[in-house]
Amino acid sequence: MNLPLGYAYAATYAGIRQVEKDDLALIVTGLPASAAAVFTQNRVEAAPVKLCRRHLKLSGGLVGAILVNAGNANCATRTGDAVALATSKATAKLLKLPVSQVLPASTGVIGVELDPRRIIDALPRLVSGLGTDRFDDAARAIMTTDLVPKTAFAETSLRRGVVRAAGMTKGSGMIQPRMATTLGFVMTDASVPPAQLRAMLKRAVERSYHRLSVDGDTSTNDTLVLLANGASGVRPDPRELPKVEERITQVMESLAQAIARDGEGARKFITIVVSGTSNNDGAARMARAIANSPLVKTAVAGSDPNWGRILSAAGNAGVAFDPSKTDVYMQNVMVCRGGLAAPFSEPELKRKLGAPECEIRVRVRAKGKGTARFWTCDLTEGYIRINASYRT
């Protein structure tokens, strides 16, 4: 799979995190790109989130570069706003861009001052290291407790040529996207005007990042940016836009799934599928309630086909449904039919639940056409170990 044209990437160690591992990444587009973005709905917003919103407004949705640091969230600090602005300005100067075309993003610990000198001093070597082939290095530099870098790629042939999309994301804990989660950057070389790009992103987020929860905590720094720089020279015809959107959605779904797979302490990736509610929103709320139930997540960790917890969690979603018309499947085995125990072989299902991928399906047998898919992971001792000692 080829990377989208016209983007360059770089990564370096700026000394923000204690371990000597790249912690500063830069994404640059040669042609200014149309940009759409979604941010955290947490009432506590990190400084870079606030500055991103302002820059997108000032620039009319045009972006030239994204500067990302890991190891410090630049949130709830005295100097946060000044740091976000100073580092954006320094980047703009080196790249000869208007400052409003630079988007800053940060991830890491909250409430610790971020020294802007570390970033500003690292910028010249970051910029001189820019390369179209350094995508993976950038994806690696934005990781915090992530065990693996998370990237996804897609391309599609349109009448006027091929367009490509690529995305990178990070996140492992403090994950319950509301508007977006954690950090995600998706680039395409299709030419799409900002208004259409925003509409596309809104729908794609609904099907990807909004269907993901690791621990039900929404971060203060959630940022997802979608760039379209037109470097392919291909401006999709209006009828082709759905095809482009489909590919971009695919990339975002892969990224969201990758976060759940790498959830803190996770040993199993869980897909929850709900159908038959009166609308998609109800299905998504029910799936989210199941995904956020520690009892369901620990049952999966223990390979325990405890469907009563699934039904009970569904009942807590605040969605009207008739439990006596509800079926539950685990790994394609019906465990509950019409709200009651279905006959199944427990040892066999326990064995199936030992797999690294688990599917929970809830079917409300009503006239509704609502459906939703949702991703999460099991809850293990590993989550506790990581989070009882993350900061110190």
Place this chain on the structure above:
Amino acid sequence: MNLPLGYAYAATYAGIRQVEKDDLALIVTGLPASAAAVFTQNRVEAAPVKLCRRHLKLSGGLVGAILVNAGNANCATRTGDAVALATSKATAKLLKLPVSQVLPASTGVIGVELDPRRIIDALPRLVSGLGTDRFDDAARAIMTTDLVPKTAFAETSLRRGVVRAAGMTKGSGMIQPRMATTLGFVMTDASVPPAQLRAMLKRAVERSYHRLSVDGDTSTNDTLVLLANGASGVRPDPRELPKVEERITQVMESLAQAIARDGEGARKFITIVVSGTSNNDGAARMARAIANSPLVKTAVAGSDPNWGRILSAAGNAGVAFDPSKTDVYMQNVMVCRGGLAAPFSEPELKRKLGAPECEIRVRVRAKGKGTARFWTCDLTEGYIRINASYRT
């Protein structure tokens, strides 16, 4: 502290749970008692919850006996309704009560058929074992994963004499009361008419069970019943009712706290106090969001003064507030002032956080007078161990 007059209790092993430990309890009042009750808001309601609602309606709020079994929730089973009714009828017959004056309650695993014969066969010895001094035995018989029985007592002198209150409760996991949580039974010998008792219970629940969460999961069997049998011969004067309510609330607060203290895997009891929001509801929602954050709970488990997680969790409550005017205290040490790090000695605070009781205080410095206190516990590997293997 004396038990309220006019109540008798019994407990026996009926063979419902596998371990030979009492699993059936009976609470009987000599005089029919005024009753008020609150039940789960889970859309999935256990059979005994449905029957309790019906009986309270039929009897006009009069109760003669409460029959409680542990080891099986009698929820999501084929025969649930019939079992709840048959065991209530058998109890009514032995006690010579109208069946509508018997309230059934169940707790334990969901989705497994409950054999009514076990209960019906045990009833004669249960009834013949009734004693005014067997309160503790009953409190012990209703336990599931609870490590300790949970009881609370209060009394108050009114103009016409002393009235007493006593309560028992159970619960350790699947705890986030919406209307009430898990099982709770509170008895008083004051004489209070049903309508006033209901109003009293509603307010008391708001200050007790509604301020409690262990894991954010609301059970299908939550039932809290308050009985007032008048056996003290004292009918409080209207101006004295607040005093009675205060004592009953005290009992319920103690019971709710006892559940958080005994939360599955808990090593620390956490009290969260929020103040300065525009109203009490906002404060309670903010406190609940902090209490339900796995990141806050694991930080406390690890004695980590990670106030950024507290501020972030507060920001996820959907309550409008200004983080830059918000202070956070842990163990009375200011860790965050105006949304920013406050100076404090980290080793010293870590030591203080090693205590079995932890207090988190969030003060929004606004004009609002909203306050709330909320109870929860830390999240440890023990929770995972218990719940990855509870059923099997």
